[in-house]
Amino acid sequence: MQLIFEKSRPGRKGFALPEIDVPIAPGLAEKYCRKQAAALPEVSELDVVRHFSNLSRLNFSVDTNFYPLGSCTMKYNPKFTEKACALEGFSDLHPLLPQLLGGGMLAQGSLEVLYNTERLLSEITGMYAFTTQPLAGAHGELTGVMLIAAYHKNNGERRKHIIIPDSSHGTNPASAAIAGYNVVVIPTDKDGFLDMNAYKKALNRETAAVMLTCPDTLGFFNPKIKEISDLAHEVGALMYYDGANLNAILGKCRPGDIGFDVIHLNLHKTFATPHGGGGPGAGPVGVCEKLADFLPISRVIRRSDGTFALDYHKHKSIGYIAPFYGNFGVILKAYAYILCLGRSGLIEASENAVLSANYCLSRLKDYYVPAYGKRCMHECVLSAASQLEQGVHALDISKYLIDKGFHPPTIYFPLIVKEAMMIEPTETESKETLDAFIECLIEAALLAKSNPEALHLAPLYMPVKRLDETKAAREPNLRWQ
Amino acid sequence: MNYIPHTELEKKQMLKTIGVESVDDLFKHIPAALRPKSFNIPEGKSEFEVMEHLKILSRKNATNLTDFVGGGFYDHYIPAAVDALAGRAEFYTAYTPYQPECSQGWLQAIYEYQTVICELTGLDVSNASLYDGGTALYEAAMMAVRLSGRKKIIVDSGVSLIYRTMLYAYTSNLSIEFVETPVAHGQACREDIYKHLDEKTAAVIVQNPNFFGAVDDFSDIAERVHKCGALAIASVYPVSLGMLKSPGEMGIDIATGEGQSLGIPLSFGGPYLGFIAVKKEHMRQLPGRIAGATADKDNKRGFVLTLQAREQHIRRERATSNICSNEALCALRALIYTCLLGKSGFYELARLNYQKAEFAKATLDKVTGVKVKRSAPTFNEFTVCLPKNADEVVCSLIDKGFACGFPLGRFYKGLDNYLLVAVTEKRTKEEIVQFANSLEAALCS
Numbered sequence: 001m002q003l004i005f006e007k008s009r010p011g012r013k014g015f016a017l018p019e020i021d022v023p024i025a026p027g028l029a030e031k032y033c034r035k036q037a038a039a040l041p042e043v044s045e046l047d048v049v050r051h052f053s054n055l056s057r058l059n060f061s062v063d064t065n066f067y068p069l070g071s072c073t074m075k076y077n078p079k080f081t082e083k084a085c086a087l088e089g090f091s092d093l094h095p096l097l098p099q100l101l102g103g104g105m106l107a108q109g110s111l112e113v114l115y116n117t118e119r120l121l122s123e124i125t126g127m128y129a130f131t132t133q134p135l136a137g138a139h140g141e142l143t144g145v146m147l148i149a150a151y152h153k154n155n156g157e158r159r160k161h162i163i164i165p166d167s168s169h170g171t172n173p174a175s176a177a178i179a180g181y182n183v184v185v186i187p188t189d190k191d192g193f194l195d196m197n198a199y200k201k202a203l204n205r206e207t208a209a210v211m212l213t214c215p216d217t218l219g220f221f222n223p224k225i226k227e228i229s230d231l232a233h234e235v236g237a238l239m240y241y242d243g244a245n246l247n248a249i250l251g252k253c254r255p256g257d258i259g260f261d262v263i264h265l266n267l268h269k270t271f272a273t274p275h276g277g278g279g280p281g282a283g284p285v286g287v288c289e290k291l292a293d294f295l296p297i298s299r300v301i302r303r304s305d306g307t308f309a310l311d312y313h314k315h316k317s318i319g320y321i322a323p324f325y326g327n328f329g330v331i332l333k334a335y336a337y338i339l340c341l342g343r344s345g346l347i348e349a350s351e352n353a354v355l356s357a358n359y360c361l362s363r364l365k366d367y368y369v370p371a372y373g374k375r376c377m378h379e380c381v382l383s384a385a386s387q388l389e390q391g392v393h394a395l396d397i398s399k400y401l402i403d404k405g406f407h408p409p410t411i412y413f414p415l416i417v418k419e420a421m422m423i424e425p426t427e428t429e430s431k432e433t434l435d436a437f438i439e440c441l442i443e444a445a446l447l448a449k450s451n452p453e454a455l456h457l458a459p460l461y462m463p464v465k466r467l468d469e470t471k472a473a474r475e476p477n478l479r480w481q
Numbered sequence: 482m483n484y485i486p487h488t489e490l491e492k493k494q495m496l497k498t499i500g501v502e503s504v505d506d507l508f509k510h511i512p513a514a515l516r517p518k519s520f521n522i523p524e525g526k527s528e529f530e531v532m533e534h535l536k537i538l539s540r541k542n543a544t545n546l547t548d549f550v551g552g553g554f555y556d557h558y559i560p561a562a563v564d565a566l567a568g569r570a571e572f573y574t575a576y577t578p579y580q581p582e583c584s585q586g587w588l589q590a591i592y593e594y595q596t597v598i599c600e601l602t603g604l605d606v607s608n609a610s611l612y613d614g615g616t617a618l619y620e621a622a623m624m625a626v627r628l629s630g631r632k633k634i635i636v637d638s639g640v641s642l643i644y645r646t647m648l649y650a651y652t653s654n655l656s657i658e659f660v661e662t663p664v665a666h667g668q669a670c671r672e673d674i675y676k677h678l679d680e681k682t683a684a685v686i687v688q689n690p691n692f693f694g695a696v697d698d699f700s701d702i703a704e705r706v707h708k709c710g711a712l713a714i715a716s717v718y719p720v721s722l723g724m725l726k727s728p729g730e731m732g733i734d735i736a737t738g739e740g741q742s743l744g745i746p747l748s749f750g751g752p753y754l755g756f757i758a759v760k761k762e763h764m765r766q767l768p769g770r771i772a773g774a775t776a777d778k779d780n781k782r783g784f785v786l787t788l789q790a791r792e793q794h795i796r797r798e799r800a801t802s803n804i805c806s807n808e809a810l811c812a813l814r815a816l817i818y819t820c821l822l823g824k825s826g827f828y829e830l831a832r833l834n835y836q837k838a839e840f841a842k843a844t845l846d847k848v849t850g851v852k853v854k855r856s857a858p859t860f861n862e863f864t865v866c867l868p869k870n871a872d873e874v875v876c877s878l879i880d881k882g883f884a885c886g887f888p889l890g891r892f893y894k895g896l897d898n899y900l901l902v903a904v905t906e907k908r909t910k911e912e913i914v915q916f917a918n919s920l921e922a923a924l925c926s
Binding site: 003012013014015018020021023024031033034035036038039040043045048049055057058061063064065069074075082083084085086087088089090091093097099101106108109110112120123126137142146149150170171174177183223225226251252258272274275276277279280296318319320321322323325327328332336339340342343346352354355358359361377398402407408413428429430431459462464465466467468469471472473476480 | 483484485494496500504507512516525531534536540541543544546554560565566572573575577580582583584587589595596601606609610623646649650697698724725727739747748752770771772774775776777781792793796799802804807811817820822824825827828832835840858876879888891906913
């Protein structure tokens with residue numbers, strides 16, 4: 001498709017501004033003004049509408065395709081939450097209004113949303129307190145690690161490293177490192193769990209924290225999780241919970257009860273807010289009681305008269321990590337979703353997510369090698385290692401799925417599984433969708449034996465065929481000129 | 482209400498395939514001791530009931546005030562086409578375009594967005610966006626530390642206090658030294674900046690227009706900074722770039738900013754849009770996603786995520802940043818918004834903002850006891866000195882229907898009588914005059 005810039009025609013306009021209704025004042029001195037106007041496209045409103053409508057159709061999305069992208073929890077996003085977010089009382093609220101009239105009386109509705117959401121997330125996860133400020137999951141991780149650092153500093157300690165399993169999300173070590181910690185990586189044992197010997201060896205009084213996902217990125221619930229947590233606490237380290245996989249355990253177990261001290265959630269995963277093509281997300285952080293004083297400011301509080309206010313007087317706080325109160329629009333959608341599902345709905349979401357993933361695993365395990373061969377939680381990791389013997393990679397299988405209208409699973413993650421394909425079907429997909437997807441994967445496994453070339457050529461029916469990624473990186477073309 | 486399609490029969494069939502009796506069997510490896518101590522969440526409600534609850538809450542917010550509050554976040558008009566197009570579920574229910582062949586719409590949109598950001602800032606390379614203006618500034622500062630191998634950063638006090646506070650929070654465990662230089666006559670104080678500028682300096686950070694609304698030309702600062710082997714970073718307000726000298730024209734190395742004003746609702750602080758653009762030579766230290774053009778097997782143009790060797794999913798603890806997402810949907814809104822306005826419309830928008838603000842300055846200056854600060858030129862926001870505490874004045878004007886500005890005493894000691902007033906294209910002559918009249922009345926009482 002042509003770029004919008006290539007559709008530009010000098011003099012064409014797409015929008016009319018109001019006429020100037022004030023007397024014209026002298027302009028700014030020349031030295032403050034730009035010499036060259038930004039070369040924005042000159043197009044009509046219909047040009048813009050058609051361009052972006054047609055661009056949108058070049059995407060797979062949850063609303064149009066099955067999207068079993070492992071670790072991303074691409075569940076259905078209820079439509080009414082979009083409508084709630086667009087209510088003018090929410091969308092038009094300036095974030096500085098609480099500064100105008102003592103204690104946020106101009107923003108009581110939004111403050112109540114934040115307060116209630118923090119309470120609900122605390123109960124769901126078993127944590128003492130939450131902040132909604134972090135703007136995405138990785139941002140929540142960074143916030144969490146900053147809280148850990150503040151806690152140790154307050155105890156007069158400067159601990160040096162954070163322990164992370166080799167199966168972790170890449171953001172875990174990256175977050176630990178940019179907050180100033182060394183990263184100690186623990187291998188996975190032959191059963192697919194954290195290697196306990198290596199863990200015990202690495203753990204000492206220099207350990208600031210242990211960052212884990214539970215269930216882990218292989219889709220397993222580690223039965224030794226309590227022992228891992230207790231060992232960390234014995235040396236004064238804190239337990240960090242990466243909430244990417246919370247969708248597996250709602251109402252079944254809570255990170256706070258296990259002993260996790262800090263936790264981030266991805267509202268765009270478990271709580272069904274749209275992923276938006278890569279964001280905005282939201283990554284609220286929950287803490288145990290001993291870390292609550294360090295949470296970012298401001299804190300939303302409820303006064304004795306039932307009104308809500310912002311508290312900035314927290315001298316132990318790590319400070320501002322977001323300009324205001326988080327991605328409010330995203331938080332609001334998650335709040336609406338939690339209210340709608342309620343206690344039973346949340347539990348059923350996890351039960352059915354786990355049911356669907358195990359169903360996929362059971363039907364596919366004779367065609368692809370299940371990683372570590374166990375029953376899974378909300379996602380299953382399969383390996384295309386046996387297909388590789390025919391020269392077929394997980395990438396080839398993914399491209400074949402695309403031609404058949406399915407978004408591929410997450411591939412090549414976790415890094416420790418050869419030719420990994422991580423399937424997360426979620427609870428909102430019907431059995432017939434799962435069956436069609438499974439059939440297609442079986443077909444690909446059979447093709448790998450009979451006609452591997454068919455997989456190498458895929459996709460054939462997309463707007464583009466396989467793209468040259470090496471060329472993209474070697475000769476960067478990052479803007480139109 | 483839940484959104485689960487499985488019927489009881491289907492669940493039984495699935496359980497049978499798995500080879501277990503019940504769903505509980507799928508959770509039985511979670512030890513009894515680890516089961517929830519409580520799960521006290523209210524039972525679910527219908528969509529209608531939840532919407533009613535939210536409508537009631539939304540009415541508890543004061544969004545009917547005539548808005549003169551800015552402070553880096555502005556009440557601009559959003560054309561209906563922005564909502565209609567960004568509201569297409571093919572955009573908002575997709576995820577990061579990891580699989581390019583089925584994500585060409587998103588990838589092309591990001592490439593176009595990057596082009597718009599480069600055009601606005603006058604710089605060479607933009608990424609696919611960051612969380613907000615504050616985190617973008619933090620990422621820019623960290624880029625400068627990596628590129629220069631130095632650890633001292635000079636920050637002009639005209640940079641938003643919110644962003645400065647964020648910078649300090651993020652770097653509190655790193656040994657980075659920040660030096661704040663004062664604002665002189667409304668603008669960045671050259672003398673103080675140059676006094677601190679040395680061979681240990683990684684970067685100088687400035688903002689245009691600054692928090693008090695003053696416009697500046699940082700060309701001289703950029704030149705001096707470069708002589709020292711440091712980088713010049715500017716946080717900018719994108720709507721002002723319709724008119725103001727671009728960071729690129731000033732010789733700035735890294736431009737960042739808050740993109741909220743480009744078609745994104747105020748929404749009580751987010752989601753917003755952080756943008757960052759750099760000179761070409763700094764490209765490989767950029768954080769976050771970047772889309773690039775390439776070709777497919779048939780030599781047809783297509784787009785992919787590229788230069789990924791910088792990123793956390795590959796480099797893990799050695800990545801340039803821990804960011805894993807971007808604000809794609811907000812970036813899309815900014816793209817659609819700027820395309821609708823177009824080359825001349827974007828300039829007209831900036832001019833309209835400037836002219837309305839100039840009229841407001843002239844009008845407020847006539848109010849007895851009010852003094853508009855005129856030490857430096859401004860764009861669409863300016864500072865006024867009131868004869869009494871700005872907090873009190875703001876409170877009394879709320880009753881008249883005006884959110885009349887941001888009382889600077891909230892952020893700055895000794896500025897209790899100062900008010901920061903923003904005027905966008907949405908404010909009419911009549912509203913500005915009424916604001917001045919109400920202010921006059923409030924000051925007399």
